[in-house]
Amino acid sequence: xxxxxxxxxxxxxxxxxxxxxxxxxxxxxxxxxxxxxxxxxxxxxxxxxxxxxxx
Amino acid sequence: xxxxxxxxxxxxxxxxxxxxxxxxxxxxxxxxxxxxxxxxxxxxxxxxxxxxxxxxxxxxxxxxxxxxxxxxxxxxxxxxxxxxxxxxxxxxxxxxxxxxxxxxxxxxxxxxxxxxxxxxxxxxxxxxxxxxxxxxxxxxxxxxxxxxxxxxxxxxxxxxxxxxxxxxxxxxxxxxxxxxxxxxxxxxxxxxxxxxxxxxxxxxxxxxxxxxxxxxxxxxxxxxxxxxxxxxxxxxxxxxxxxxxxxxxxxxxxxxxxxxxxxxxxxxxxxxxxxxxxxxxxxxxxxxxxxxxxxxxxxxxxxxxxxxxxxxxxxxxxxxxxxxxxxxxxxxxxxxxxxxxxxxxxxxxxxxxxxxxxxxxxxxxxxxxxxxxxxxxxxxxxxxxxxxxxxxxxxxxxxxxxxxxxxxxxxxxxxxxxxxxxxxxxxxxxxxxxxxxxxxxxxxxxxxxxxxxxxxxxxxxxxxxxxxxx
Numbered sequence: 001x002x003x004x005x006x007x008x009x010x011x012x013x014x015x016x017x018x019x020x021x022x023x024x025x026x027x028x029x030x031x032x033x034x035x036x037x038x039x040x041x042x043x044x045x046x047x048x049x050x051x052x053x054x055x
Numbered sequence: 056x057x058x059x060x061x062x063x064x065x066x067x068x069x070x071x072x073x074x075x076x077x078x079x080x081x082x083x084x085x086x087x088x089x090x091x092x093x094x095x096x097x098x099x100x101x102x103x104x105x106x107x108x109x110x111x112x113x114x115x116x117x118x119x120x121x122x123x124x125x126x127x128x129x130x131x132x133x134x135x136x137x138x139x140x141x142x143x144x145x146x147x148x149x150x151x152x153x154x155x156x157x158x159x160x161x162x163x164x165x166x167x168x169x170x171x172x173x174x175x176x177x178x179x180x181x182x183x184x185x186x187x188x189x190x191x192x193x194x195x196x197x198x199x200x201x202x203x204x205x206x207x208x209x210x211x212x213x214x215x216x217x218x219x220x221x222x223x224x225x226x227x228x229x230x231x232x233x234x235x236x237x238x239x240x241x242x243x244x245x246x247x248x249x250x251x252x253x254x255x256x257x258x259x260x261x262x263x264x265x266x267x268x269x270x271x272x273x274x275x276x277x278x279x280x281x282x283x284x285x286x287x288x289x290x291x292x293x294x295x296x297x298x299x300x301x302x303x304x305x306x307x308x309x310x311x312x313x314x315x316x317x318x319x320x321x322x323x324x325x326x327x328x329x330x331x332x333x334x335x336x337x338x339x340x341x342x343x344x345x346x347x348x349x350x351x352x353x354x355x356x357x358x359x360x361x362x363x364x365x366x367x368x369x370x371x372x373x374x375x376x377x378x379x380x381x382x383x384x385x386x387x388x389x390x391x392x393x394x395x396x397x398x399x400x401x402x403x404x405x406x407x408x409x410x411x412x413x414x415x416x417x418x419x420x421x422x423x424x425x426x427x428x429x430x431x432x433x434x435x436x437x438x439x440x441x442x443x444x445x446x447x448x449x450x451x452x453x454x455x456x457x458x459x460x461x462x463x464x465x466x467x468x469x470x471x472x473x474x475x476x477x478x479x480x481x482x483x484x485x486x487x488x489x490x491x492x493x494x495x496x497x498x499x500x501x502x503x504x505x506x507x508x509x510x511x512x513x514x515x516x517x518x519x520x521x522x523x524x525x
Contacts, residue, residue: 016105016112019119019148020098021139022088025348026262026302028135028142030119032084033095035102040078044060046099048083 059093062124063100069128070175072109079103087344091299094133097122097151100175114182118170119143120151128175134268134301136160137261140167151178157191158273159265162258194274202247202278206416207240210407214241217398217512219420222248223427224491225445227333227355227393229318229514231383232400234365238358239283241400242314245356246279247417249312250425256310259350263309267302280311286320294328295349296340305332306349318357319385326390329355333393354447355394359383392480395447395488397514427494446491454483458490463503471510485509 014037021028060081064074081099098120104110121139123131136156140163143150149168152160157171171191172178180186208215214230218241221228230238252260261275270276284293284304295303305313315321332338332351340347362379391397428445435443440453449457460468472482486501489509493501 014106014108016102016107016110018098018102018105018115019146020095020121021119021135021142023092023135023138023266023300024088024345026138026266026350028138029088030142030146031088031095033098033102034082034084035099035106036080036082037075037103037106038078038080042074042076042078044064044074044079044081046060046081046083048081048086 059096059099062093062096062126063103065126066096066100066124066128066175067103069126070179072104072107075107079106092133093123093131094121094135094139096124097130097153100124101151110179110182115151117168118149118151119146121156122151122153124175130154130172130174130178132156132268135266136273137162137258137265137270140164140169141262143167154191156273158194159261159270161191161193161273162261162275191273194272195277202417203240203244204247204417205244205420206413208237208244209410209412210403211237211241211400214398214400215413215420217396218245219248219424220488220491220495220512221245221354221356221396222420222424223445223495224395224431224487225354225447226395226488226491227357227447228396228398229357229359229391229394230398230400231359231361231514233402234360236400236402238400239314239316242283242312242316242356242358243281244417245312245354246281248421248424249279250421250428252277252279252310260310263302263306263350267307269307280308281314282308282311283314283316286315286317288321288325290322290325290328293325294332294338294340295347300340300342300347302349303338305329305338305351305353308353309350310352311354313353313355315355315357318359319382323385323387327387330389330393333390357394359386391514392484394514395484396512398512399514423495426497427491430494430497446487446494449487449490450483454486454490458486458501460486460489460501460506461503464489464501464506467503467506467510471506475510475513481513485513488512 017032017034020031020033022031067074083095101110101115101120105112105115121133123133125131130153132153132155136152136159140150140160144163144167149170150160151170154171154173157169160169169190170181170188172181172188177186177188181188205215217228220226222245230241232238257275257277260280261270264270264276282304288304291297291303293304295301295306332353333355336350336352338349338351363382364378431445434457443449471477489501489505492505492508
């Protein structure tokens, strides 16, 4: 199991990213997943995907 | 994609991590790519773990990741692992993928680093160095799967000959005949006489099948595909597309055979959509803001009854010749124009079934086909015609250069053009087929006998009935 961190008081923002792939026909194109954790209302929001909001 | 965030949230929980009580924003960039599908679950989670400080950014820096997450933290297979691994290799990155996709991804190359994990915990343990996951091994699909053999077909010698010609020149073929005459049986035996896939072709075919999630156990396809969709198939099923783009039957038949039984029963729109892949060797699906290309270089084998009642030819059908004419007119002229070989397959008599089995099976016919194809390859290479594989790909100027008949042949062709009122397309079809017939004979010259046989594959009865119906 992974040690659980205590998030209280860390402040600031935390960032992580990794590369992934999207398919256009039989071709795989690079896509980057970026995650930022900021203080504020607790929520998980995914942007940049079609079919939600702006589409 | 609200489901994705739910899966990620639950998978995190399953490995003992909770979402921080903060605002988490996940962005997929660039935003204009078709980011559809569940393969983003795993990379979203990994990036989140980095942001949370649960994973060091260095360990995943050299990797690209795909995978769907289950609520218990296991990593589920996603389609497209093979093209993904090839893409990762081009980016000089390793690939993190579901365990099931490992053998498929391993085909992309020896030097690409692949981590194929069955569960998030095993992936994390691998990063910690506690339980190292072995690199997956590529697997070939066993070529022992029994293919039907041409020797099983009794009688039908002229149809078998047409099948041989179709295989040798890559020509499309339409068989018209009453039910039970063995049309489907013949079509199913075409792959057994086609040359085997080259290593590059295997990869090409497997890429398409990988995207459709049809690569069984991650084994590369070794046999030419044979796809036989039912005539009720929708446009999305046959050509591809739908809400989540995936290759259709036409693309799954890439470098193999697409068999359409009961051709006139297909929806007219679906049949018309076949014209593009037949012409260009690829399917293009237009979406709201981009176009998707799938390779679709197919050999079309179609079969149909002479009329709707299924009965014999016009004379034996109770409703008369009109029934057949109306039925056959359902196939559009432009589609028929792309079918080089059009033959009639008569009913099999009981006497045919009593004949001894034919001496030539798929192995013998396959050897003749391979020889004829080698001749074509050598000729195209000598002419510097790149990208051409068979005579069926030849058009216009090149065709006239390579299929110029000798004096006697030219005379027959001229007379036939007049008396049979050959159209320009009909003329070119005859020349293409004649070139293949000469190749099967091992003859460089296209002689009178080749022209004469080619003329017999024009399906003139079909044309005449078209004219009558019009």
